[in-house]
Amino acid sequence: MKSPLLCCSAALEEWKCLEDEYQQLQETHRMYLQKLDEITKLQNSCSSSISSHRKRLQEVSLLVNKCSTGPAEEDAKTLDEIKEKIKTRPNAFFEMESYIPKKNGLYLSLVLGNVNVTLLSKQSKFAYKDEYEKFKLCLTVLLLLFSIICYFFVSYRFLDAILNFLLVWYYCTLTIRESVLITNGSRIKGWWVFHHYVSAFLSGVMLTWPDGILYKTFRNQFLAYSLYQSFVQCLQCYYQSGCLYRLRALGERHNMDLTVEGFQSWMWKGLTFLLPFLFFGHFWQLFNSLSLFRMAQLPDCKEWQVLMCGLCFLILFMGNFLTTVAVVRQKVKSRNQKPKSL
Structure with missing residues (x-):
């Protein structure tokens, strides 16, 4: 013994x-706080610059449209180039803003209050998106079983209630996670967001x-119906994730794009086999x-839930x-126009 x-x-x-x-830890923490303060100032500066640039871009766009009648050949080419650049700027702003709180x-x-949900690194965004996809697939398999x-x-009515509670929790969680993902640059929008609220x-x-x-x-x-919907969603998650991975690798899709319960234009190649399953599910609704x-028209019907569920399904x-139908029609129309333009 010592x-x-x-x-x-x-x-x-x-x-x-x-x-x-x-002492070294204190110095490191002091530097961290200093850099954090600098980052906050840069974020505010960048946000105000984007807002200012967007307004000025609109003004320039109006001026260019006014000048488009009867300019010289050289000026016409320059104006066309400016128009093309103006078209690309909103996407650039969208990318910039996805990294700014x-x-x-x-x-x-x-739901959350004023909590900042903007993830500031690509790795964090991708990790959250992948976690969303895994959550969606795991819960869909659980609901199927x-x-x-x-x-x-x-x-038993008790087990039915557990299933319905799981569905409520699943769709409410999806709406929150999708709102966070949209804040961080995911381009899911329109009906595919709203239908989770209805569900x-x-x-x-x-x-x-x-x-x-x-x-x-x-x-x-x-x-x-729930069994069939869960089966189709499993099918969609599996095939859409593979298709999205391939399109991202080719640079044809945004890295934050998600799988959805419906059909989008990027699914046309290789995923049209999903359409009969989707349409069958729609008509089942x-x-x-x-x-x-x-x-609801029966004389014994006194529950308000009957009519309300009918409206939701409609x-x-x-x-x-x-x-x-709109996505399919748009895709068919664009395919028919391609040979004419060639």
Whole structure:
């Protein structure tokens, strides 16, 4: 055993090293705070510069449009080049702003308050996007298994309530995560964002539907629909992620683009086999809506959930069907125009 004198000497030596390390730590932290302050000032400066440049760009665009009648040949070429550059600037601003902290939208402000959700590095953005995709796939598989259990093996209202609660939590979580991703540069927008809000509301209404004759009448139809939707979403997640990876590698898609429950123009090559599955799911939503509207007309129907679920399914059908048809129509039209231009 060491003598008390040696132990005391070792303790003093260790403390001296620790004190030196602490001084170095304080200096490192001071530099960190200084750089953080510099970064904040740069962010504010960059944000105000983008805002100012955007306004001036609009003014220049108006001037260019006014000058477009009857200029000299040389000036006409220069004006055309300016027009092309003006068209590319919004995308450049979008990329810049995705790395600058900004105010949260209404939804994120209500849910999270004024917390800054902007991720400042590409690695952090990609990691969060990949985590979103993994969460989406894992929960979809879980919902698929749960739907199979409820449809084929167990018929308890309590388990149905757990399934509907999972659906509410899943869609609410997706809306929050998608809002964060949109803040960080993901280009998911339009109906594919809104339909998650409708789906969350629909699941919440199904959760509150009391057990009774009408609920039992619609139960198996809803569970079969949930099972099919989960299966199609698994199929989409698997194939869309592979297609997106390939398009990103070729530089044809943005690195923050996500998989969606519907059909987009970039899916045309290699993923058109998904269209029959999607259209079948859309018309199943219409069938659910019509079934619920017929049930709402029955004299024994006293639950408000019947009519509300019918309206939700109708909104989902109209939004999904019209958006998918619009994408397909636009893609077919652009393909038909290509040979003419050549």
